[in-house]
Amino acid sequence: MSDHSHSTEAHKHSPQEVSKHVKIYIGVFLALLVGTVVTVGLNAVHFDSIKLTVAIALFVAVIKASLVACYFMHLISEKKMIYVILGFTAFFFVGLMFITLSAYADLPANTVTH
Amino acid sequence: MEIPFTSKPRPDTGIYNSKVGIWLFLASEVMLFGALFSAYILLRVGAPEGTWVHGLLNIPIGTFNTAVLITSSVTVVLGWASLQVGNFGRYKFYQAITILCALAFLGIKSYEYREKFLHHEVWLNHKIKVKHGHQEVETDRIIGHLEYEGHHQYFWNTKRLKGTPEEKDKDGKVIKAAVPPVESFKMIPDAFHYTMTPKELAHARKESAGVAHEEIEIKASDVKRLSAFVPSHSTYFAIYFTLTGLHGLHVLGGAIVIFYIWGPGAKMWKTDPQRYMNRVEVSGLFWHFVDLVWIFLFPVIYLL
């Protein structure tokens, strides 16, 4: 056992660091609330193009999600191994979504649905 | 030999075991919800005319619930930060808020479910006149509350109208009383329908606010199909209940874990504070993920 352990001391941060983090957390929290209001507000506007509505709603959602992932889940300063795992996942996730959808978009000529 | 790196990180990877574990688990969760989201997209794109429901969910309540979940997320991370500086009391306080938020979220969600189960759509064999806003329109599909024998009814469907015969066991004892068929029932129609465009729908909603609805008497023989807003109503409600139900189960599970660590499991703070913080962090990661899923769910099913 001896070999690995001595190199790492307790995993604590200094109080100054932590209070800096707390400020960030509060900031992110506010940003998320604002994001929510923006999404709902946009919805009331009714753009003529449904595509635009979807795009904007998803864009806001992606921003909110990245804030949560980066700051609340500390992904912004995570270890390489976690990135590797998530990298794999992203690859397969994109594969699943993208290929399945394109399979639906590409049917033999003259195929009728419904 | 004991299992290493349960509390301290492994030097070369820089992480402790359960953190690898939770991220792997979250990776699989990404795929789980990913599959459901792609199902959502396909069902939506492939929905035949007039079958995709939109605009029926309660947006103010959904927005409020979103805020509740976001709040719980920030209290989790604040609680963890408090532990980092050794302030156990503040951690207890923040996590208590988290748990309350979780319960509030589930409570509000159940209320929304109940509202849906009370709502019905009826497809008629011929068109009738209904008020949409100030306009009178002819339609063969109405949504609204269903009243029978003076009560609002839950979960009604076409089968219910036909009634069911008595069921007896082998010895002739009645195990299920007969349900008599329904001849007619009342609908209190909403002044709009989900087949309208979003703009029309918003307009009709606005116009009808405060206007009293008249009840419509509907004969069972005129009904082509009747369904409450339950999963079998349409693919929209199917995916809506599946996604939110599964998400709700995650909320429940996360809340139980956080509660365990907060309450009965808190002894560990005395014996192995580093490992205790790890637990808080790991449960927090799960909680944020649940929040993250909701961030996508909310616009996708409430707004689009």
Added chain:
Amino acid sequence: MTELYSKFLEFFHNLLHLPVLAAEKNGAPVDHLIIYIHWLMIALFIGWFLYFVYCLWRFNAKRNPKADHAGTKSHMSSYIEVGVIVAELFILIGAAIPMWAKASDVTKIPDADKATVIQVVGQQFAWNCRYPGKDGKFGKQSMTFVTSDNPFGVDPNDPDGKDDVPKTSFAEMHVPVNKPVICYVSSKDVIHSFKIIAMRVTQDAIPGMRIPCWFEPSKTGRYQINCAQLCGNGHSTMSSGFVIVDTQEDYDKWLAAQPTAGGGAGGSLE
């Protein structure tokens, strides 16, 4: 030379037990593709197998009591091995490209006006088919009209549908020889698969979709139709219909004698 080659092909056709082919145009590419790939497979297998057996003989513990840590060190042999891998890659990928040319032949649907167009609908456990009748047009249809006695979901109000020739739960489906047949395949309940082995044609019948497939019969005769997808406890009994390939005259005569959807006898396309 070409004769020798076709003898060679025929030899493999029989060796692999490929069934009789009655649709040259679309079926030959399929058969050839299968045969070519099997050449590749057989060559790879024999090559590796000989090497394998040699190794087992040459390097068994009795003959070679002391192993060499790294195995093949001599550059020569590792070049050969790398060469083999490269060759395998090349064959796998290189062979694939010309094969696709053939594959797309098989899937490219011919012109509808030079073909016999038929609708095929599977159900538990029989096949239905429908000819467009005199006007060459099918009546409008939609899955929302599907019922037990309207397997095609034909719109009852569409005049184009009156002269259509439906054959429900057919035992025989007639088509003319030497002319492409386009089948629009669908199902009204579960997934089936429309397969005519002798024509080298298969298409899953999927409820909610109508998907075209085609073949061009080159010999008259009576050919088995199968259902190739598990569709319930009668799946094996669903291999009970036949395609009858007629000469054009016989076909026209047959079609003219069939009752139409709107009543009265049918008629040929012309």
Added chain:
Amino acid sequence: MQATTHTESHKGAHDAHHHHHEPGFLQKYVFSTDHKIIGIQYGLTALAFLFFGFLLMLCMRWSIAEGANAAQIKDYVIRPIPLVGGLLEKLLGDVAPKGIMSADLYNSFGAMHGTIMVFLAIVPLAFGAFGNYVVPLQIGAPDMAFPRVNMASYQFYFIGGVIMFVSFFIPGGAAQAGWTSYSPLATTIPTHGQAFWLVGMVFLISSSLLGAVNFIATIIQLRAPGMTWMRLPFFVWAQFVTGFLLLLAFPPLEAAGVMQLMDNVFGTSFFLPTGLAVGGRLADVSGGGSPLLWQHLFWFLGHPEVYVLILPGMGVVAEIIANNTRKSLWGYKSLVYSVLAIGFISFIVWAHHMYLTGMGTKISAFFQTTTMIISIPSVIILTCLFISLWGGSIRFNTPMLFALAFLPMFGIGGLTGLPLGFAAADLHLHDTYYVIAHFHYVVAPGTIFALMGGIYYWFPKMTGRFMSEFWGKVHFVGSFIFMNVVFQPMFIQGMAGMIRRMADGGLNYSTFKNPGAVGGLGADVMNMHKIILIGAVCLGLCQIPFIINLFWSIKNGKKATSDNPWGSTTLEWQTPTPPPHGNFDKEPIVVRGPYDYSLPGKDKDFTPQNQA
């Protein structure tokens, strides 16, 4: 040997350390958190299911062979299943009238054979049993990273298995829609078998997910000092990639399973399109769903799953070959990169199972390309293993025989995957016995042989005794011959047009019944059914020496003279036998790669990873 002496002293130390809470039987063997016990639990349960799955198949093969027989007997009489027919009627009721297999029962058995073999036999045996027992030992870890999760994963598996097993005895019997459970069929069959299947699957999937998290975390975190990534035995790499496949491919099936359960229980229409008319009536559903969605989600799992079935087998074979050629594996790095490549690409080939569902040329071109590409890493792995034989000093013991037989058997299975990978060739071959033969060559003589080899190979580690070599060889020769007798004719049948999942063996479209029609099955094809039946029965008989050997040798086998009887380099052999709780008395320090056999200048022909 040095390992033995130091073992003795440490056994003492271990006992002293633990004597204050000697665990009871339940704690030690049933609710154990020790990875080795869990591995053995997995192994025994999985072997039992393997046997059960095989028995189902024997009944089905009887039904098929009767199809061929019936035409020669008058009036197409079908005879009851010998020996078990009466029993089936007693146990299952209407579905086996007079001991004759009905089409319903055939479909149940078929679906359950596939499900049991894949999810309850091979995956638990390859991943659960071998992975659990061997991986922590090979990387020098004291246990899995999360021992209690590990126990939970076995328990979930067990519960899933019980649910699947019980479903045979409910009215109407078990699921009947094939292991692929295509909708709408899976939803429209009126019995409850499918609901049981889905609930069982949810448990099995959860079990695999927990297992996968645990394996990956263990391999990332608990490698002994000095055990760098490129010093991992190949078996560990194979399990690592397998873990990722399970982790990321299973959740979509879980999602699909939940949706199908909703369809079956709550009447939703996720996979049911508009206008479905089942059994002569318009189905009472909202419609609007997509049957193909199920297929996409199923095969998104399904294809990675087949690599889950094969990769651990390849890992076992690599270990055995390195050990019994007494030389290093050729191209260790290529092996590692290939297995990673397989892992990646296996996620983007799934729709090659769906060529005939109506696929545009672009998408099918994409999937044909990826399918061809994924065969390349498999070819490289096989090539490396082949070249590893060169220059070796090959010992033909039982594990090695199984490992060697794996190579050409997997070769046949893999090569016959190629024609299936081309949309045009698949047009003829799809859903025929060619496909059945293709994948059975990879999973039955392929994976099963590899795992059999593994059992013979690691048995001395688990028990301190060898299994009988003589009976091992009998088992090998018999299995080898009859596996081929069973599966080789299926290629010919399939090519000739024999369609799978036919309860009557294709009698209905044989030339017996329709003499005039072209495209039916000829007498030669039909008569192969009988040969296959005989082969399958003999294959079963050949397992008897194995079963006896396995249990007999635990107490009576030849004693292993040391902790490392095969003279192996990897860490699992550098522990006491059987390894105590906690595995290693002293944390091993790894100083070299996994396969340093016959190093020049050493007096022994193997140098363990933890020895200078």
